[in-house]
Amino acid sequence: MSDKTRGGQFIVKETKCEDVFTPEDFNEEQLMMRDMVKEFVNKELWPNKDRFEKKDFAFTVECMRKAAELGLLGIAVPEAYGGMGMGFVNTVLVCDYISGATGSFSSAFGAHTGIGTLPITLYGTEEQKQKYVPKLASGEWFGAYCLTEPDAGSDANSGKTKAVLSEDGKHYNITGGKMWITNAGFCSLFIVFARIEDDKNITGFIVENDPKNGITLGEEEHKLGIRASSTRQVFFSDTKIPIENMLSERGNGFKIAMNALNVGRIKLAAACLDAQRRVISGSVKYANERVQFKTPISQFGAIRYKLAEMSASCYAGESATYRAAKDIEDRIKVREAEGASDQEAELKGIEEFAIECSILKVAVSEDIQNCADEGIQIYGGMGFSEDTPMESAWRDARIARIYEGTNEINRMLSVGMLIKKAFKGHVDLLGPATKVQEELLGIPSFETPDYSELFAEEKEMIGKLKKTFLMVAGGAVQKYGPDLDSHQQLLMAAADILIEIYMAESSILRTEKLAKSVGEDKVQEQIAMAKIYLYKAVDVVTQKGKESVISFAQGDEQRMMLMGLRRFTKYTNMPNIIDLRNIITKKLVAENKYCF
Template identity: 75%
Template sequence: MNTTESKNNELLRGGQFLVKETKAEDVFTPEDFTEEQKMMRDSVKEFIDREVWPLKERFEHHDYALTEEMMKKIGELGLLGVAVPEEYDGLGMGFVTTMLVCDYISGATGSLATAFGAHTGIGTMPITLYGTEEQKKKYVPKLASGEWFGAYALTEPGAGSDANSGKTKAVLSEDGKYYSISGQKMWISNSGFCHTMIVFARIEDDKYITGFIVENDPENGITMGEEEKKLGIHSSSTRQVFFNETKVPVENMLAGRGDGFKIAMNALNIGRIKLAAAGLDAQRRVITKSVEYANERFQFNVPISSFGAIKLKLAEMATNAYVDESATYRAGKNIEDRIALRVEGGNSHQEAELKGVEEYAIECSILKVAISEDIQHCTDEGIQIFGGMGYSADTPMESAWRDARITRIYEGTNEINRMLSVGMLVKKAMKGHVDLLNPAQAVASELTGIPSFDIPDYSELFSEEKDMIAKLKKVFLMVAGSAVQKYGTELEEHQQTLMAAADILIEIYMAESAILRTEKNAKRFGKDSQKEQIAMSQLYLYHAVDIITMKAKEAILSFAEGDEQKMMLMGLRRFTKYQNMPNIGQLRKTIAEKVIAENAYPF
């Protein structure tokens, strides 16, 4: 067996976390950042603190010129090209580093985060990954430097989640030299200042849409609507775009005819994990501002941070942020390693990155859902800690809450992503990429067998928690396996069951990621150094067990009856039973006191 094959066998495929054990030493954590990555992180954070955070209020007053100005400065730093190969004037950084930049550049304001994400991701990446050599040489260097900005025109009034249902048409000219594009696009980020757009249109009656690189020229049949009035991301330019026989040279077709849907779906996979990364520093900043206020705000002659109700909020906010970091960088490094393996195996950069991200599409959807909901909860609790001041636009909580709301809609709604995560897992199982059948059958046999009454030895760190994770995986296999057996190919029609199964899957991945990160760091830095991290990992798992219990019960009661239902409910109780219940109050106190003492998110 050669080295590549050996590494390939060691690296779990997407979705296999559910049925194969992951060892703590095999996960990547934020504590594993290289010195180069730390320098990149610190330089990005310094730029945001110096240039962006002091102007936060201006971003709330529809200052689109400010967003464009900041994007140019980011381009001058080279950060718009962090993921662009060096041969096209980019930095050519690895996938983890690109996520790290996205993480720290996105925390101050959703307006700049959206502009950055739309430009570097869906505005530039499709050309980098699908473009011809001529297309990449012509467009990518300008996009990487910030000389030009990019946008992505997919959504239409009648085509949102059903992206392939767009009505925009592309008609080939009689001389075969160009296509005339006519149609309407909406919710187009960066449209007010973009130079290029990735536009999707249908040629004749093709089953699938086609992608085109379109230069933004008002004299070529392109008009813009007024800036949209939005709940949040006020300085993110968002307009409708109208194409009226816009002439696009045939050489500007992206990939091949009918490949637009494939481009769109793969762009969304990358966009989902990048969106997850973009929600991390936003949480850190909200937590830091919240604890600063709680330490300064006195009521009844004491700081409100001394109140148990406030400690509870700070502990839960910090826990979610820590877990989200753990899961995001775990998945990001898996993608980076898969890309490297493909390059080593002879794939081009384009194919390696596309296939590397596609391999972990399940994890990308999981992260998008979990973190978008955590950032919304974090900002909501931030408002609550600030009290009446939190509702005022004079404090950063109000805008943070509004900006957070879009993340549950971006890159496919959370409902779509929940159903996708389970649907993709089932499809992987059918292709033989993830063995769900044998583990599911083993769980079914266990349900009818005699349970063990031996008391396990839980003396090692996280021994009970890891055993609980293993049991929670059995819950998913029990529920999903029975649902697949009952509904077969009609499973997609039973969305409530799919949603419940997805929530189980999400909680397993997030909880396991935190436990593995903390276990790895406890082994190398010492258990005493990870006291709060251990508490956060245990606290999150406690909540995960509750959520999984509720969602599994909902699913079981929805599709199972009689003896089957009774047996599955008994199995659920067995698989969610703690031997030693954690002291939740003490865990929260431990976490909160660290946050309060540091007067910031400290982990």
């Protein structure tokens, strides 16, 4: 199996720009799909933002039915069960563009098509899929996912909801309470996780929503954002579930939950992208129209700084999300070619890139929050008003750092999963980490490199940042071994290094590929965004690298590592960041929107 398709390999190998998929590579079908989704959002959702903000739950359901009529609820569902059976990139693309107008609809859509439907398509028996998936794909039924409990959030496997087998062995009685259940107010079906007897792991069940079967709902939660997304508590009291509605095998629920969340994480990243584009476009338009001191504020350096930085982070998010989506799609095809079933191929394809899914979830959810925050600042006092779209964008963005696993959990997961892959021999961290140790003890080269090619220095810098991660991760594993899990601040610092490398590299590879296709002169703004993102990434790696090394190394070892860190984060030719920002903003202001 090719290394090209292995998750986590990016940290120990150099990726060629020809080997990454970018938004510029969308085929005709994907472009048509994108335009159809944008038209739906612009016609049905964007003009009615106020209805979502006023908690019009019925309108959310109405829009979900309209999305179903377009086939959008069945993009990822196999054709055999009434779906469109499209590839993973198409699935991500729809999640991206359908999420631009409001987090309320985005949450309802994501919960239904992802964690509400996918567990059945990925783990269900043929009978379960035939019975339920066509109804979910068509929008006849809506799905919800019941995992979280008052005492079981990030520690999802600690849930206390019980499933007790009846005396005749024909059904289970489920009793317990779930909270923060998206779509609870209008769903027809729940994916419920409960514990049988004293099993170590929870078990998944398909539960039809029937109030006569011991199911009651709490009141709608009053939330900071995503206000028209139905969020309720769900209570089960001796709810009878036929034994044939067990999902997968007994005790397999935790695995189902985690794999469903892996898919949800990359889709959540995608769901932040068009929201970010719209925030940037709105900010640019306002900055062009708002005149102070007889000058549009888009001409002021303080505003241009913000617009350029917002755009660079959005561009990097797009680059990394579609890179990972295509890697997952390719991996699924490899598995299928080896004879795996559709279910097994998709499961293993997504699981392979769980590290990248966690990276994307953290990076893009934080970028949309920062972007919306700057959007409010550009609008000034008006940004704080409900009359402009910025304050709702900021509120809706806030949840993205919490659901699908908090960003803190995902940071620790990304590094933890990578180290586990190394122990399993799926990613060779030890060899490259040892080489970095040897390099630290050697004499550095003082030759002046040839940086005549586009991104030559930037790609060398990415390579050096990877050495920084290997130095930090290798040193931490050596110091703490299996106890590394208990050093959470160190893990989170290492995760930040890992995240910045993946995002910066994705941005550079996308731009290099684009420049080779259309010419450097036509992508000066993209080149500027990629360079800005890397520049900022180097700052993060410097700070987090220093924090990490000081936490576990002392004496000569610490001095050697800190010297190595300085070497690995040093530019030969420091980019003029202010000039780069002005290149980006000139284009934004002229186009009056995010135009990349």
